[in-house]
Amino acid sequence: MKIAPVVVLVGSLLGACAHAPTSPRDVTLVERDGASRALPEIAARAPLTVLVFVAADCPCLHAHLPRLRELAKTYGPRGVQFVGVDSEVFANPERARQTERDLDLPFPVVVDHGARLANALGAEYATFTAVLDRSVNVHYRGGIDSDKRRMHDGATPYLREVLDDLLAGKPTRRKEGKALGCVLRKW
Template sequence: DGMTHRLADYTGEIVVLDFWSAECPWSSNYDGWLSQHASGWARQGVRLLAIASNVNESAADIRETVAERNITFPVLLDDGCAVADLYGALTTPHIFVIDPAGRLAYQGAIDDRSFRQREASVNYLEQALAALLAGGQPNPAHTDSYGCTIVRPVAEQGITA
């Protein structure tokens, strides 16, 4: 929508940042699940914001993918990976949960799926949100993310003699 979003705009709410990709199958596998939960979370004071950081995905590609997948949550463009770099996001998806005071409460995977384990047995994001909504802190507060590597700009390197 062309609007700038600032984390300070969501003070007092729980914010889920989902580093997202239009091209990554791991990211797309969660789009439906996240869309199903986004409105229910919003009623509880939880805001889901997807962040598209891959430099190889244009704004037009992102808009098209959002429409095709019927994504119901905002997908924000992270031009030049500034937000991904700030958070240290590595993959799509990579989740960061910010508590109502603006502190990082959880980061990592949505669940415990892997290349070997296709079905999740633990949903870390749901656990983190349940803990925060109950006034506690997520445990674990960190898990390893998995998915597709975020495509960052290639730094120009000079040659010196």
């Protein structure tokens, strides 16, 4: 009997470490209307899609909100759709809608049950972003910029640079960037 808690703990740890590999193309997300849609279906709506992994109570994400809103405003008219992704264990459509309201996001938040998309993309922290094209090719994964929360002027704008490159038809100057947000509570 005494070994049971240890078994549970070890099993949980192994479970946390052993994410089954999944392609982003195979992931289904739940949108605000409660409908489940495959990621390729969502990505097909715009030439480029920016997935932003959110945690409503993450101060680092809060600090980045003005920049996110500005990016969505700047690049939305240029064919870039922004989609928030809630991969945390508590995620559900109602919470997603609440997150949209609480964070005053100018884009929808979808539910990633089981954190399958987060695991497929390697997202571990809020503010992690991924840039996809219509065919769900991943052109960038990582942070919004190099700021953690201070929002200094000298930060390197990873996401902006990648979007500029892609919209100009050039290879992206970076494929990955460090995400500096909060740990996503996936399970």
